[in-house]
Amino acid sequence: MSAFKTTLTGYARYRGREGQISFLLHRITGLGVLLFLTIHILDTATVYFFPSLYAHAIDIYRTTLFGVGEMGLIFCVIFHGVNGLRIAFADWFPNMKLWRITTERKSVLFTLAISVVLWLPTVGVMGFNILKHNYGLFGG
Amino acid sequence: MTTVPEHGYTRQVKVKPNYETIAWQWMRYSAVLLIPLVWFHVLLQDVIVGVHRIDLDYVQLRWATLGWRVYDVLLLGFTFAHGMNGLRQVLNDYIHNEKPRRVVAWVLLLGWAVITAIGGIAIIAGVRK
DSSP, X not given: OHHHHHHHHHHHHOOOHHHHHHHHHHHHHHHHHHHHHHXXXXXXXXXXXXXXXXXXXXXXXXXXXXXXXXXXXXXXXXXXXXXXXXXXXXXXXXXXXXXXXXXXXXXXXXXXXXXXHHHHHHHHHHHHHXXXXXXXXXXX | OEEOOTTOOOEEOOOOOOHHXXXXXXXXXXXXXXXXHHHHHHXXXXXXXXXXXXXXXXXXXXXXXXXXXXXXXXXXXXXXXXXXXXXXXXXXXXXXXXXXXXXXXXXXXXXXHHHHHHHHHHHHHOOOO
């Protein structure tokens, strides 16, 4: 447990700037997606094991709270993918020197920007669906 | 393994691949495959179709096509293995003794096998009404 405490205080105190933020985000988004994935495999498996429960699970998915959480999940999926590509690219093309600290800082910010740009349209569509189906707007 | 020092030349070092090397390489191979697989799955189910139009009939209709079942088996196999091995790597950062590491690895392997089997049975057996 003390190793865990040292880790957490270390994460907070260490000033690794963009590289460290990117490492933390990669870790948090990865763990977040894994948590959802575990639930998602089990709730989808109810279609065979307990079909009557599936509608209940889907009802939870349709709530506004879960919908907003799902928007966050989609950001996690996008960021984890884009950042993973950044890391793989830096390894595959050593001539581009993407691991140099100045280049890395720029590429981390670029990765965040791409992730947000890819994410915003999905927030728009999912937000529209929530407003339509849960609040009766747009003729829902 | 290739290392690039600051003064520019490349040095090749032969390292005999061990278990962790292979696990690490598979993390990267699966990652490359997962980007199209997962992104398309999320785009289709969450954004284009949307959770308000998903029910038992939808799942049944989708799994009536063999291709979608194969797609979902690939998703299940690669995402969950990538995630559980990722969790093992994360935990190894905080667990520094060999014995607890081994316990964690076995627990994760068992959890991975059980949940993958549950998901796999559902995809193969299909919707039951």
